[in-house]
Amino acid sequence: MGSILGKNSPLTWVVHISVLLLVILWTIPTVGLLVSSIRDKDQLVATGWWTSFSTVERNLIKRSAPASEQLKEAGNYVLKGNVFADQSGIVTAFGWRSQQPAAFIPGKTVQMRKGKTLTIEVDGSYLLSSPTAFTSKRGARLFVTVLEAPIFTLDNYSEVLFAEGLGKSFLNTMTVTIPATVIPILIAAFAAYALAWMEFPGRAIFLAMVVGLLVVPLQMSLIPLLKLYTTIGIGKSYIGIWLAHTGFGLPLAIYLLRNYIAGLPREIIESARVDGANDFQIFVKIILPLSFPALASFAIFQFLWVWNDLLIATVFLGNNEEQLVMTGRLREMLGSRGGNWEILTASAFVSILVPLMVFFSLQKYLVRGLLSGSVKGG
């Protein structure tokens, strides 16, 4: 295309900028999630993630030291300390009433009730002074507006993995995904070979059936299968979901593999037949090894589909600790921890991490599968 556009034509720049814009639009939501998931949870709710590298201004409620630590200085009782405790920060405003939490500038000495006075310095050190003894065991409330340095942490991840049960769900998802990805492959490969290279009555009808079943909505199958599972006693179990994913994945598997296998050169198969090999030998020794790219394509599809599935897991697996998969856990968290963005963002990232790794490392096969699955027969 370079020849048409010319090297430095303004159009080239328009293209570059448009693509950049598209890429930014498409990646920003995910970047926001990732950045937010490693922010300190208090900072996360205080400011937008795009400001996470700058200092954060927050309104905090701190408590002074309890009455037991009071000292007597020049006839007054005093409480001293630092609102930041062991951290450091900058105070930009303070107050002593919740109605006016940022009424005063740091360094000022302000009058409180009953002759008490309060001073908070920029560095956070405070001085409470009173003509009568302090009595509060919990200390007085101090309202401060502070500038905090950005904090990045993996605490959110350890919390969701260990305290929120996501770690267990991760294992459950693995348990569902591994067999559900592998089992359909061999079954589909044999059927695909039969549809591509074997002569038998009704072949065209079977192929049409597979193409038709490609689009049958899963919703159709849920209730009948649920009833069937209850009747024959499978109930809500891993066996049930493995078989379900195998059944639902088969049309695509057969279709993809048939397209690929039908495209293999006829001479290979003919010459093997001439040499006296039967279809079984041809399939196992010649077709299967040659079909590796198509098998890989399907395996990736099925893996992503099963890993990301929510519907089938909700219907065919239970809601308990032993069976709740990650997508189900995320859905539950959306309900119960709707406002806890530190939990939601970290959990979501854990759940998309494996698919993203698969995606970026095996993209080639994924694209190839998409093309052979759609462009030809459609």
Place this chain on the structure above:
Amino acid sequence: MEQVLLALFTMVVAVLGCMGYFWGSNWILAVIYPANGVNAAANIQKCAAIRPWLFMGPAILLLSVYLIYPVFNSIYLSLHGSSGEKFIGFANYIWLVNDEKFVESFINNMMWLVIVPAASTFFGLLAAALTDRISWGNIAKSLIFMPMAISFIGASIIWKFVYDFRGEDVEQIGILNAILVHFGAEPQAWIVMPVWNSVFLMIILIWIQTGFAMVILSAALRGIPEETLEAATLDGANPLQIFLQIKVPQIWGSVAVVWTTITILVLKVFDIVMAMTNGQWGSQVLANYMFDWMFRGHDFGRSATIALVIMLLVLPVMIWNVRNLRNEN
């Protein structure tokens, strides 16, 4: 951990089982009809006639149980009451057309059906056409394609964060509202605005599906013969003309494929609606409504009827696909 071992073990058993079946059945076939001796020729023919059915057997069985039987069972259930036992004729269908929430779901689904495939195809075509012209196009493609790997529920969380809304006096942490506030507008609670909230849910699916459209259409664009393009250039067509008048008509077939594939997906959209609004504020869709009647309403008859409506909507695409296959062969 035991569970994952169990899964691995199952996987091995299943694969061995499959292999056992295929090898075993083939071996039995060879024993019954040996390919040597007096009847060798007749036996080989018999084997060749039986073998396809051995190859297809497990697939046919699974497809029948998991996809074909349910269609008929759903039709049966749709004519029966909530537990699936009492025959009630067309009562479920009559209920359906008079049900407000169903009408809402149906209209919403139609909106999804128009907007999502159109927008995904448009952005996909745009991305395909543009990225093919630049040196870092493959990286750009990869990044636009990436949402495809993310689950609908993960994507919902990602976008719920984008749409996050807080009162006017608090700093916005959702980027969309933050941009609005930055330009002096008032923050909006996107998810609870009827009609518009559906559009915000659709954006999530468009975000996911654009990569798919881009991959297919980009391959189609590359398939256009160079000579055609060179001829057009020599005739003085500018790049925009070439794109709109030569390239787009040539890839019409692929556009149709992308469009129908996304259409099917849209009809089944469930996770996004469930996670974002669960059908509240006028955003219900058929698949989620069906789920509602199944798990909250516990009415298998009504639920199966809604599933059949989805099936009916898919039917034209199914017929079109099968026809295409016929023409191809």
